[in-house]
Structure formats: C-alpha cells, structure tokens
Amino acid sequence: MTSFTRRGLVVVCALSLAAGPLAVRPALAEPSVLHVSDKSACSDTGAGTVEQPFCTVQAAADIVTAGQTVKIEGDHRETVTITRSGTETAPIVFEGDATVRRAEGDTVPTITVREAHDVVLRRMRVAGAVGIPAVHVAGASRVTVDRLTTWGQFEGSPGSDGMRVDGGSSAVTLSRNSIWGYGKRIVVDGASHVTITGNELPSRAPHRGVTLNNAPGTAFTGNTVRGSCNKAVSVTGDAAGTSIQNNIISHLTSASSSSLCESGYTYPLAVDAAAAPGVTVDYNIVHTSSNRVYLWAGTTYASPAELTAATGQGGHDYNVDPDTVTAWVDSANADAPGQLADDIDGHPRVDNPHVADLGGGAVTYHDRGARETQDQLDGHLSFSATRAPVGGEVKVVSTLTSRWGLPVTCDIDFGDGSKLDDAPCETPHAYSATGTYQISVTASTASKLTYALPWRIEVVAAGGALTPSVTATQNGVMSANFQADGGTSPWNVVSVVWDYGDGVTENQSSDRGWHSYRTPGTYTVRATVTDAGGRTAVTSTVFATRGSGIVPFGPTRVLDTRTGVGQGGAVRKIDPFKSIRLAVGGQAGIPVGVTAVAVNVAVTNPTQPGHITGYPAGEARPLASIVNFRAGQTVSNLVILPVSAGGAIDFHNGSSGTVDLVGDVAGYFVRERSEGYAPMDASRVLDTRQGTGTPTGAPAQLPAGQTWSRRIVGGNVPTSATAVVLNVTAAGPAGSGHLTVFPTGKAKPLASNLNYVAGQILTNAVVVPVGVNGEISYFTTTTTHLVVDIVGYVGGDTYFVPVTPVRKVDTRMGTGQGAPKPLDPRVSTYFPVLEGVSPPGTFVPDAAVMNVTVVNPRTSGYLTAHAPQAPWSATSTSTLNFTPGGIVSNLAVVGSGTVAFHNGSDATTDLVVDVTGYFGRY
Structure with a gap:
C-alpha cells in the first residue's frame, strides 16, 4: 500500500512538546523565535538562539512577548508557569518536539497558564502526576492547547489528571489532544466558553472521564472518550449554552474494575438537575453494556429514545458499539459549536460514498468522534521510461486504486510546457527535442487523496539498437x-x-x-x-561463485620429503629459510581447479626450532605460521590452505636448521557442485577417561595396535553427513606413537593425524569421512586415552572462501587488541577475527577458519575457541592443550565472525590467530 497526502493540506504527524530554557532579551530587535534545548551548549542567560538556546522553558516564559514563538526540543524536567500575554493577532506560542515532565517532588501542574491571554501550546508531550494535571489554565483567556499528548504515572488513586481549566478562565480551546492518565482526563471548573473539540481520551488506562462544573457556554464536540469509569462525561452546576455533540463516548469499565472508580452506578453521560436546562445533547455515540446510558436531572434513561421522549434531547444519539458498528461515519452535525474542519490527525472531512449521509448542518458527511474515516490509495505511480528517443511515446504508469472505488485522475506536467489536468493518468506524450526534463505527476480522487510523483526523463536522439550486456558482481x-x-x-x-x-x-x-x-x-x-x-x-x-564446496578425501599422503613424495622423487630436507612447492591440483586424485586443501602437515627431524608457513604458490609470503616446532620434535597440525591458480602451495621453513615435512590431504575444496559445511557448537563425543562414548561406557584406554569404531552420526549430526570435523586429543600415551582416524569399513590409510610421545597431551583437528553404519574408526600404535570433540560436519549449506593467511591476533604485539596483553586466566577474550577479511558488501560469514597458536603459556592448561553464543563450550570442550613454555597450534573452525578464546589455565598466555578463510551461505 502507498502513502498519501491530501490535496491542499499539509499533514503533520509528529507529536512535540514544551520544555527548555530561554535567554536574556537582546538589546536590538527581538527575535521572532526563542529556542529552548537540553543540549550542552544551552544557557539561561544567553540569547535563546539556535546556537545557544535556553536550558529551561521557564527562562523563555519569563521574557517572551507578543508574536514570539518558543521552540522547544529535548527532555525537560521542570514545572513551567506562563504569565506573559500575546494579542489576538500576535499570540505567544510554545511548541516543539520535546517532553516536559515534573521534576521529582514538584507538587504543582507541569505547565500552568495563569492570568494570561492569547497563548498557544501545541505539539508537545507533557506528563502530569497523582492528582495534579499536566496542563492547567487558571484565570486566563484566549488560550489554545492543541495537539498535545499528556499522560501521568499511576501512583495510586486518584491517578494522574490531564488538563484543567478553572479560575474564571474564558475562551479556552482544547483541541486535537491525546490525553492519557488514570485520573480525570479533562476538568473545567468555574470557567466559561471553553471549547473541547477533536480530542482523544484512549482506553488503555481506566480513568475518571470529563468533568464540566459551572462551565457555561462549553462546547464539547467531536471527542472520543473511551475506558472511563463512573460518569464518563459529567455536567454539573451552571451550564447555560453548553453543547455536547458529535462525540463517541464508549463506557466499558465497571465501577468495580479499578480503585480509581467511585462506588455507585456508571453512566456514559450524566447531567445534574442544575445543569440540564442549559445543555444541548445530540449526534453522539453513547455506548454502554448496561441499561444506564444517561443520568439526566437525577433520572436514569436506558436509551437515546427514552431520553428524547422525556426531554427532547439526544434525538440523533445512538447507543451502539463503535468498534463493531459504523454509525458514527457521515452522521455528525457539521454546524455544532466547535466542530473542526479536520480531525485529530489533520485529515479533512470526506464523504464515504458507501455510507448514507445522515449528518446535520450545511455539510452532512462529517464523522462523529475525534477521527474522520479516510479513503486509501493502493498501488503506485511510475513512468514508462527514464530515457527515450525524440518522438518516442512515453506515459505515466498507474496502478493506483481507491479503496472506496472512486476514480483516480492525474495532473501531469511533462516539463516541456505540456500540462494536463484531471486527465487519465496513462495519457501518452512524445518529446520533440533532446534534453533532460523534470516531470511532475499528482494523482487525486474525490475523497481528497493525492499521491505525488516527481520524475526525470532523458530524451536522446532517435536511432540505435538494443545490444544488451550483463555485468555480474559478487556480493557474497x-x-x-x-x-x-x-x-x-x-x-x-x-x-x-x-x-x-x-x-x-x-x-x-x-x-x-x-x-x-x-x-x-x-x-x-x-x-x-x-x-x-x-x-x-x-x-x-x-x-x-566465490564459495567452494568441500570434498572429503583420504586421508591421502601427498608430501613426504623423506621419501620424495610430492617432490618428484627427490629425497631432501627443506633447507634453512627456504621453500618447497607442492603441486596439489591434478595430483593424487585431486582435481584441477581445486581452490583449497585441508592438509595435515607434520614436521619431523628438525635440527633447530622454528615454524612452517604455508600459502598459495607464487604469492608474497605472509606473516603467518601453520606449524611450530622445537629441535628433534615430531609435531603435526591440520590446516586449511588456499592454493594458487595453478593448484600449488609453497611451504617455507622458518628455521635456521633443516626439516622434513609430511602432508596428508583430508579434503579439498572446489567450485564445482559439491557439498557444504555445517559449523556446530563444539560438543564432546568421546572421552575414554570418563567413559563417554567408549564401547562399554566405562573408562578405558584405546589399546596399542587396536582399532575402535564408534558411531558419529545422530543427535545434531544428520545421517546425511558425509564427513565430520573433529578435535582429537591423545592424553597420556604410554609411549611414542601416532593415531590415525579413518572411515569405518575402509582400510587404514598410510597416514597419521597425531604424533605423540609418552605422557603428552596433544590435540589436532581431523577431517574424516563417515564410514559404514555412520561410524568412524580410531587406531593407535600406543595405548592412550582419547578425547574427541565434534565441531562440524560435511553436508551443510555453508561454503568456503579461502584467503591468503592473514594474522588477525597476536597478543605479544597487540595485533587485534591495540596493545600487547596476554589472555587472562579462566576467562574468554573476544576478537573480531573476520573484520576486514571478507570483501565489502559480503553477507556476514557463518564461520571463521583459523590456525590458532598458544605461545609461551605460564602453566599447563587448554584453549577453547568458541562462538560467543555458546559460552558452555569454553569449559566442556577444547581446541588445544598446552604445557608451560610450549608453542602449540591447531585448526579452529568457529561458527561466528567474532570468536571467543577461553584460556583454561591458571596463568596468562599469549595467543596468535592466523585466518585462512571463512564459510558462508549467501
């Protein structure tokens, strides 16, 4: 549905409010506007300018003069008393997008107009309090309160009052206000010729309605009063010349439903014996579920007909539910005293063609209550072209329809001197000269709706052919x-x-x-x-697509410098600070076009401590590492590495000694139709120390030379999963050896996932296909405990984007956190590891792929990389385990762009994170 405006009408839908300060009057000409604001630059001794507004509304009220407007913005906690006056032709105006509420402890009304005249309050929000009105007009005349919203807090009976006019005030108008609160919404006591028109008293809070006491000449017209208890509208005392017409008074609250309600019978309208001779009642909706509709001069009347028969009043009143019956539409008296030309929202009076006109006065289609029923436009306007040749025919395209079924016509200015008024919207037009033309189209209906469309068209020389092309831009x-x-x-x-x-x-x-x-x-x-x-x-x-799917593979050995695998048969260690190149695409069953590989990289026989860096062949070597080692150590780490366009990886030996390198591919990524990945919050599926997942359910080590096969699918892993990603930890092996994880039903491959020594606690990530019966198998050469956490599975809907390894966290250098600072013990520290990694405009990735390294821990412990939304993973699973002074790395795939790293030790440790890619679904 479209938005719309009204022909010849400016509709203002914002509520505003009065509050703020004013400044000292300047020595020269007085400004037409004084500004009040709660911003820091304000001053109550300034000039009340935009640049230096007053801080309080009272400061403005103390100096404002006839013809000036006080513009208020912000939130003001103060009470304001207005005593200065304007003139009939130059009133004083207080308005603005602001809230004024009483300061704590104040016991006077929030805004008071006292013994002043020609004052206007409009478009503000004002809060009252217990038994204290939000707005009080006392001894004042020619005061208008328009389009205010008032409310108050419920602090016990009698609740908050809305607006009060008394003290001999006269010629006061309360119009188009939304008045909330638990007390009396409107009170007129001892004032004359007060006009109360177009106001809405909502039913959300039970309230005590409207009281008119000794208020001759009151016009209570076109208001909507809902949810009052006791007497919704009560008229007492001198009421000569009082008119109550065109209102909707819906009395739905029983006296027993609220502590605010007085005991006794309830009536929508009550007029006492003293007031009755001076009151005119007509054209109202007066609704109640009881048989007490009116209390007139002490007598109860159950219906408008009874009242009319006895008193002549209420001849056009209805006792109907305004929420279910539309008797209030096109049935008001347009000539009633105080009747407005528009409603509370500024909408004009319109004639609904589907409802009979039953109103009184010169215009018979005004609605009763504060709101006028409106037509609506559905659809839209557009133009058939934004570029056209000279002589080419263009036209407005209109799908606009009136919900009342009224015709829609258009006024069109084509911008070249040609204009149409009240024409069919789709009238064609041709331009005779090249140029850029501004077009204005205004659609309208008899129900006073308008819809305006500005448009611009470029007119070019005729000729040319449609020779299209398409541009594709990756955005995810x-x-x-x-x-x-x-x-x-x-x-x-x-x-x-x-x-x-x-x-x-x-x-x-x-x-x-x-x-x-x-x-x-x-x-x-x-x-x-x-x-x-x-x-x-x-x-x-x-x-x-930017994303690649994963293909579980092997594990298959593609590199072994000890035997020449992957090096053309050449048996040779990697020399100090030198690199070797491994061709992956098109080798060992891995296809050409591979974008990345998951490879378990093992360092063996190093003669000096150092690290290995892996990256796409031919690119500049990044500041990143995949394996860290000491002299004589055998250590492995699963990494996911991007490959070059030719399908190769460079491995650099970052040490002063020689080293052997072994690589086993566990999976590869391709942009062919392949499977996605599903990251999971890590969960523990095997812990032989506790008996979790063991064959007997009791604690038991995996014996040397034996294989356990355990079911991995089920629970959060669907049977459709083709492979799983695990963190596997060997805890306290009896001697040196290695562990191999492989799909059940397949022969154990010539590959290893973990290489360990006696007593060590060592973790490595594993990608392994799911075997028969949804099982995977674990083989160890040495008796050891095993701990296995599952972190994801192949068969999901996220796909991988490899990136050249980039260092996102190094607590030693302050990378990722601004200053050097190790991880605190026993807490999780958060890092936005994918910030700046994915291209601008890319959807938020679903998972980060990282090589995580703990450096120089002060004591033994573990590290868990987990999503912020899974804090339980911090203490129930682990990414890697460490001992004092070590350098330990492992692959982490975490389902979040911001990753929490939990230091599960009693001392600080440093952390290094190198991102090698991310998974996403869009």
Missing part, C-alpha cells in the same frame, strides 16, 4: 548482483527475465537481479532484456 559467498545494459538503445531497460543457470528463473521489472546459489559452481547466466520501447534481446555472462 554464494550470491551475486546482476545488471543488464541496453547498449546503444535509446530506451532504458525496463525488465529482464533472468535465467541464473541453476534452474531458477526470475522476471524483474528493472535492469537488476540478485541471486544466491545453493551449490558452488560456474554458471551461465542468460538475460532476456526488454527496453522501454518494447524491443527484446538476449545476452549472457558466466559467473563463478
């Missing part, structure tokens, strides 16, 4: 923006039928498309392009 892991161009066509593109190449087609009424692919791949995208001249042509482009 699996999605792209597409835009079609019309080439030399003088007309703009108005629609495209997109065939995204994956079986999905889409018709767009513009030159743009967006699509997210469900599986990675390279797709031919076809676009059938139509221009504004009605011509059609077809074009295409090729788009490859």
Whole structure:
C-alpha cells in the first residue's frame, strides 16, 4: 500500500512538546523565535538562539512577548508557569518536539497558564502526576492547547489528571489532544466558553472521564472518550449554552474494575438537575453494556429514545458499539459549536460514498468522534521510461486504486510546457527535442487523496539498437548482483527475465537481479532484456561463485620429503629459510581447479626450532605460521590452505636448521557442485577417561595396535553427513606413537593425524569421512586415552572462501587488541577475527577458519575457541592443550565472525590467530 497526502493540506504527524530554557532579551530587535534545548551548549542567560538556546522553558516564559514563538526540543524536567500575554493577532506560542515532565517532588501542574491571554501550546508531550494535571489554565483567556499528548504515572488513586481549566478562565480551546492518565482526563471548573473539540481520551488506562462544573457556554464536540469509569462525561452546576455533540463516548469499565472508580452506578453521560436546562445533547455515540446510558436531572434513561421522549434531547444519539458498528461515519452535525474542519490527525472531512449521509448542518458527511474515516490509495505511480528517443511515446504508469472505488485522475506536467489536468493518468506524450526534463505527476480522487510523483526523463536522439550486456558482481559467498545494459538503445531497460543457470528463473521489472546459489559452481547466466520501447534481446555472462564446496578425501599422503613424495622423487630436507612447492591440483586424485586443501602437515627431524608457513604458490609470503616446532620434535597440525591458480602451495621453513615435512590431504575444496559445511557448537563425543562414548561406557584406554569404531552420526549430526570435523586429543600415551582416524569399513590409510610421545597431551583437528553404519574408526600404535570433540560436519549449506593467511591476533604485539596483553586466566577474550577479511558488501560469514597458536603459556592448561553464543563450550570442550613454555597450534573452525578464546589455565598466555578463510551461505 502507498502513502498519501491530501490535496491542499499539509499533514503533520509528529507529536512535540514544551520544555527548555530561554535567554536574556537582546538589546536590538527581538527575535521572532526563542529556542529552548537540553543540549550542552544551552544557557539561561544567553540569547535563546539556535546556537545557544535556553536550558529551561521557564527562562523563555519569563521574557517572551507578543508574536514570539518558543521552540522547544529535548527532555525537560521542570514545572513551567506562563504569565506573559500575546494579542489576538500576535499570540505567544510554545511548541516543539520535546517532553516536559515534573521534576521529582514538584507538587504543582507541569505547565500552568495563569492570568494570561492569547497563548498557544501545541505539539508537545507533557506528563502530569497523582492528582495534579499536566496542563492547567487558571484565570486566563484566549488560550489554545492543541495537539498535545499528556499522560501521568499511576501512583495510586486518584491517578494522574490531564488538563484543567478553572479560575474564571474564558475562551479556552482544547483541541486535537491525546490525553492519557488514570485520573480525570479533562476538568473545567468555574470557567466559561471553553471549547473541547477533536480530542482523544484512549482506553488503555481506566480513568475518571470529563468533568464540566459551572462551565457555561462549553462546547464539547467531536471527542472520543473511551475506558472511563463512573460518569464518563459529567455536567454539573451552571451550564447555560453548553453543547455536547458529535462525540463517541464508549463506557466499558465497571465501577468495580479499578480503585480509581467511585462506588455507585456508571453512566456514559450524566447531567445534574442544575445543569440540564442549559445543555444541548445530540449526534453522539453513547455506548454502554448496561441499561444506564444517561443520568439526566437525577433520572436514569436506558436509551437515546427514552431520553428524547422525556426531554427532547439526544434525538440523533445512538447507543451502539463503535468498534463493531459504523454509525458514527457521515452522521455528525457539521454546524455544532466547535466542530473542526479536520480531525485529530489533520485529515479533512470526506464523504464515504458507501455510507448514507445522515449528518446535520450545511455539510452532512462529517464523522462523529475525534477521527474522520479516510479513503486509501493502493498501488503506485511510475513512468514508462527514464530515457527515450525524440518522438518516442512515453506515459505515466498507474496502478493506483481507491479503496472506496472512486476514480483516480492525474495532473501531469511533462516539463516541456505540456500540462494536463484531471486527465487519465496513462495519457501518452512524445518529446520533440533532446534534453533532460523534470516531470511532475499528482494523482487525486474525490475523497481528497493525492499521491505525488516527481520524475526525470532523458530524451536522446532517435536511432540505435538494443545490444544488451550483463555485468555480474559478487556480493557474497554464494550470491551475486546482476545488471543488464541496453547498449546503444535509446530506451532504458525496463525488465529482464533472468535465467541464473541453476534452474531458477526470475522476471524483474528493472535492469537488476540478485541471486544466491545453493551449490558452488560456474554458471551461465542468460538475460532476456526488454527496453522501454518494447524491443527484446538476449545476452549472457558466466559467473563463478566465490564459495567452494568441500570434498572429503583420504586421508591421502601427498608430501613426504623423506621419501620424495610430492617432490618428484627427490629425497631432501627443506633447507634453512627456504621453500618447497607442492603441486596439489591434478595430483593424487585431486582435481584441477581445486581452490583449497585441508592438509595435515607434520614436521619431523628438525635440527633447530622454528615454524612452517604455508600459502598459495607464487604469492608474497605472509606473516603467518601453520606449524611450530622445537629441535628433534615430531609435531603435526591440520590446516586449511588456499592454493594458487595453478593448484600449488609453497611451504617455507622458518628455521635456521633443516626439516622434513609430511602432508596428508583430508579434503579439498572446489567450485564445482559439491557439498557444504555445517559449523556446530563444539560438543564432546568421546572421552575414554570418563567413559563417554567408549564401547562399554566405562573408562578405558584405546589399546596399542587396536582399532575402535564408534558411531558419529545422530543427535545434531544428520545421517546425511558425509564427513565430520573433529578435535582429537591423545592424553597420556604410554609411549611414542601416532593415531590415525579413518572411515569405518575402509582400510587404514598410510597416514597419521597425531604424533605423540609418552605422557603428552596433544590435540589436532581431523577431517574424516563417515564410514559404514555412520561410524568412524580410531587406531593407535600406543595405548592412550582419547578425547574427541565434534565441531562440524560435511553436508551443510555453508561454503568456503579461502584467503591468503592473514594474522588477525597476536597478543605479544597487540595485533587485534591495540596493545600487547596476554589472555587472562579462566576467562574468554573476544576478537573480531573476520573484520576486514571478507570483501565489502559480503553477507556476514557463518564461520571463521583459523590456525590458532598458544605461545609461551605460564602453566599447563587448554584453549577453547568458541562462538560467543555458546559460552558452555569454553569449559566442556577444547581446541588445544598446552604445557608451560610450549608453542602449540591447531585448526579452529568457529561458527561466528567474532570468536571467543577461553584460556583454561591458571596463568596468562599469549595467543596468535592466523585466518585462512571463512564459510558462508549467501
């Protein structure tokens, strides 16, 4: 549905309020506007300018003069008393987008107009208090209170009052206000010629209604009063010349429903014997569920008909539910004293053609109550072209319809001197000269609705052909923006039928498309392009997803410098500070076009301490590491590394000694149709120390030379999962050896996932296909305890984007946190590890892929990388384990762009995080 305005009417929908300070009057000409604000630059001794407003409303009220407006903004806790006056032609005005509420302990009304005249309060929010009105007019005349919202706190009976007029005041108007509170919403006591019109007294809080006491000449007209208890509208004492017309008074609260309500019978309208001779009642909706509709001069009347028969009053009143019956539409007396030309929202009076006009006065279609029923426009306006050739025919495109079924016509200024008034909206037009023209279109109905549309059209020379092309721009892991161009066509593109190449087609009424692919791949995208001249042509482009799918593989040995595997048969250690290149794509069953590999990299026989860096072949070596080692140590780490365009990886020996390197691929990533990954909050599936997941359910070590097969699917891992990603820890092995994890039902491969020595606690990530019966197998060469945490599975809907390894955290250097600071013990520290890693415009990634390294821990412990939304993972699982002074690394895949790192030790430790990619689904 569209928004709309009214012809010839400015509608202001903002509520505002009075509060703020004023400044000393300048020596020269007085300003027409004094400003009040709660901002820090304010001063009550300043000039009340925009640059230096008053701080309090009272400061302005103390000096304002006739014709000046006090503009208020902000939130003001003060009470304000206005005693200065304007003139009939130059009133004093207080208005603004502000709230004024009593300061704590104040016992006077929030805003008081006392013994002043020609004062206007409008568009403000004002709060009252227990038994204290928000706005009080005392001994004042020609005061208008318009479009205020008032309310108060419920602090016990009698609650908060809304507005009060008394003290001999006269010619006061309360109009279009929204008055809330638990006390008396409106009280007029001892004032004359008060007009109360177009106000809404909502039913959300039970209240004590409206009281008119000794208030001759009151016009209570076109108000909506809901949810009052006792007497909703009560008139007592001198009421000569009082008119109560066009109101909706819906009395739904029983006297027993609220402590605010007095005991006794309830009535929507009560007029006592002294007031009755001077009161006129007519054209109201007076609704109650009881048989006590009126209390008139001490007598109860159960219906308007009874009142009319006895008193002549209420001849056009109805006792109907205004929420279910529309008798209030087009049935008010337009000539009633105080009747407004528009409603509480500024909407004009309109004639609903589907309702009979039963109103009184010169205009018979005004509605009763504070709101006028309005027509609505559905649909939209547009123009058939934004670019057209000279002589080409263009027109307004209109789908606008009136809910009342009224005709919609348009006033059109084509910008070249040609204009149409009240014409069919889709009248064609042709331009005779090139140029850029501003077009103005205003649609309207007899119900006074208007809808305006500014438009601009570029008129070019005739000629040219529709020769389209398509541009594809990646904007996510699996999605792209597409835009079609019309080439030399003088007309703009108005629609495209997109065939995204994956079986999905889409018709767009513009030159743009967006699509997210469900599986990675390279797709031919076809676009059938139509221009504004009605011509059609077809074009295409090729788009490859940024994301890659994972293919579980092996584990398969692709590198061993001890035997020459992966090095053309050459048996040779890696020399100090030198690199070797490993061809991956097209080797050992791994296809050409691979984008990344999951490879378990093992260092053995190092002669000096150092580290290994892995990165796409031919690129500059990044500041990152994948394995850290000491002299003589055998250590392994699973990493996910991007490969070069030619499918190769460079491994650099960052030590002053030689080293052997072994690599076992556990999976690879391709942009062909392949499976996605599902990151999980880590959970423990095997702990032989506790008996979790063991064959017998009791604590038991995995014996040397034996294999355990355990079911891994089930629970959060669906049976459709083809592989799982684990953190596997060997705890306290009896001697040196290694562990191999492989799919059950397959032969144990020549590969290892963990290499350990006696008594060590060592963790490594593992990618392993799921075998028969949903099981995976664990083989150890040495008796040891095993701890296994599952962190994700293959078969999800997120896909991998590899990046050249980038260091995002180094607590030793302050990287990622601004200053050097190790991780505190026994707490989680948060780092936005993917900040700046994914390209601008990319959807928020679902998981970060990192090589996590603990450096120089002060005591033994563990580290857990976990998502902030899974704090329980911090103490129930682990990413790696460490001992004092060690350097330990492991792969972490965490389902969040911001990752928490929990230091599970009693001392500080340093942390290094190198990001190698991320998973995402869009």
